[in-house]
Amino acid sequence: MSVVKVQSLLFAGAVSALLLGGCATPPPAVSHDGLHLVAQKSLDEVYLKPGVSLSQYSAIRLTPCTVAFRADWMRNQNFDRPAGSSRVTEEDMQVISDRLARSCDEHFREALEREPAYHIVGDEAADEMVLEVRPSIIDLDVTAPDINEVGITRTYTTSSGEMTLFLEAFDATSGEIIARVVDEKEDFDDMRLEWTNRATNMADANRYLRSWTKSLRESLDQARAQQ
Numbered sequence: 001m002s003v004v005k006v007q008s009l010l011f012a013g014a015v016s017a018l019l020l021g022g023c024a025t026p027p028p029a030v031s032h033d034g035l036h037l038v039a040q041k042s043l044d045e046v047y048l049k050p051g052v053s054l055s056q057y058s059a060i061r062l063t064p065c066t067v068a069f070r071a072d073w074m075r076n077q078n079f080d081r082p083a084g085s086s087r088v089t090e091e092d093m094q095v096i097s098d099r100l101a102r103s104c105d106e107h108f109r110e111a112l113e114r115e116p117a118y119h120i121v122g123d124e125a126a127d128e129m130v131l132e133v134r135p136s137i138i139d140l141d142v143t144a145p146d147i148n149e150v151g152i153t154r155t156y157t158t159s160s161g162e163m164t165l166f167l168e169a170f171d172a173t174s175g176e177i178i179a180r181v182v183d184e185k186e187d188f189d190d191m192r193l194e195w196t197n198r199a200t201n202m203a204d205a206n207r208y209l210r211s212w213t214k215s216l217r218e219s220l221d222q223a224r225a226q227q
Helices: 011-022 073-079 090-113 198-225
Strands: 003-006 045-048 059-062 066-069 130-142 153-157 161-171 177-186 194-196
Touching: 059 090, 066 090, 073 090, 073 130, 090 130, 090 198, 130 198, 161 198, 177 198
Parallel strands: 003 153, 059 130, 066 130
Antiparallel strands: 045 177, 130 161, 153 194, 161 177
8 A cells, every 4th residue: 555645835834935035135246256246037146257258268168067965954854754664864865966966967068069069178178268167956955855665655745845056167277266156946836736756856857957057058158159
């Protein structure tokens, strides 16, 4: 017999989130390392080094994507699990982060390799102007991780969770930071319980990754057009 676990947002938590969101502090105009905030509709925060044009870079180096869970995520997951159910382990977290990192790498590379393709290089490129792009996912919060549990288990949630893109770009020769992007994505909570599993979690994550890589590609295309 299936064991059905139901997770939904508490009313008080939802009200608190709305209040906090309404009082959110706007990002500073200048970052701690001298980058300037620029207007960008599709991303929460985009910072660029003043006086530097991305169009000067003839090649891009992509570093492997890294993934970090929200603080205390595993503890909170296990706290909500009923007695007798499987607990989330560090191994489960590693499997989830590895899977998401691979998908992140694939989406960024696919976006840059679409025609007209960008020249993607490795560490060997020494005679080109190379922009090193370092994507990462932080504050990953999977509402219902699909782990190997004993028995047949189905989990229903109203939202799959949220995650934040944290991307930095550097001049590969000097190591100087050129740009920083921060953008949070949260699955829309329609207050309807839906079956959540590995496939649905990855489908939502891939939707966010497509949005991020589309915005990155459009920004680079705009810079290239200014040459």
